[in-house]
Amino acid sequence: MSQLAIYHEADPGTPLETTDDPLQIAAALAPIGVRFERWPVQDCAADDALGVYAEEIARLKKSGGYQSVDVIAMAPDHPDRAALRQKFLSEHRHAEDEVRFFVEGEGLFTLHEDGRVFNLLCTRGDLIAVPANMRHWFDMGAEPRFTAIRLFVNPDGWVAHMTGDAIADRFPRFEKGAA
Numbered sequence: 603m604s605q606l607a608i609y610h611e612a613d614p615g616t617p618l619e620t621t622d623d624p625l626q627i628a629a630a631l632a633p634i635g636v637r638f639e640r641w642p643v644q645d646c647a648a649d650d651a652l653g654v655y656a657e658e659i660a661r662l663k664k665s666g667g668y669q670s671v672d673v674i675a676m677a678p679d680h681p682d683r684a685a686l687r688q689k690f691l692s693e694h695r696h697a698e699d700e701v702r703f704f705v706e707g708e709g710l711f712t713l714h715e716d717g718r719v720f721n722l723l724c725t726r727g728d729l730i731a732v733p734a735n736m737r738h739w740f741d742m743g744a745e746p747r748f749t750a751i752r753l754f755v756n757p758d759g760w761v762a763h764m765t766g767d768a769i770a771d772r773f774p775r776f777e778k779g780a781a
């Protein structure tokens with residue numbers, strides 16, 4: 603189940619509020635410019651995901667100006683899982699939006715904005731669109747398992763620029779089975 607915990611940036615100990623209600627999650631993230639949606643869950647293989655979700659993808663491409671789309675799948679036995687996890691584990695920004703739809707599995711997105719930290723556990727059926735230049739990090743866990751559709755304005759522009767702030771180390775990481 604999707605879960606949102608909002609913290610003051612200086613207090614990782616106690617969340618200011620938590621919710622697992624998709625409408626409340628969307629309402630809490632909209633003011634900072636993050637789009638959160640629940641799409642109808644459909645069983646499909648990674649290779650079929652773009653076809654199964656074609657309608658939602660077309661809508662998102664139109665509204666967000668996204669030009670390309672692909673599917674990424676991570677399995678717990680992926681030989682590079684530790685390095686891939688590490689890559690986005692520290693606070694960073696991108697010059698363009700980070701848009702992900704979880705076809706299967708889960709991962710923890712954390713957004714840092716307006717003096718607050720938003721820990722969002724994304725699960726199957728969740729769409730998240732993090733706007734360009736927003737500080738954030740992503741934890742797929744030690745045994746990652748997810749299939750996600752990714753949308754890009756320009757995939758070449760989607761590069762992580764580290765902020766150098768160690769804030770991510772102070773906040774909760776992905777815990778398998780927490781949902």
Ligand SMILES: [Fe+2]
Nearest residue numbers: 690696700740
């Ligand atoms: Fe990112």
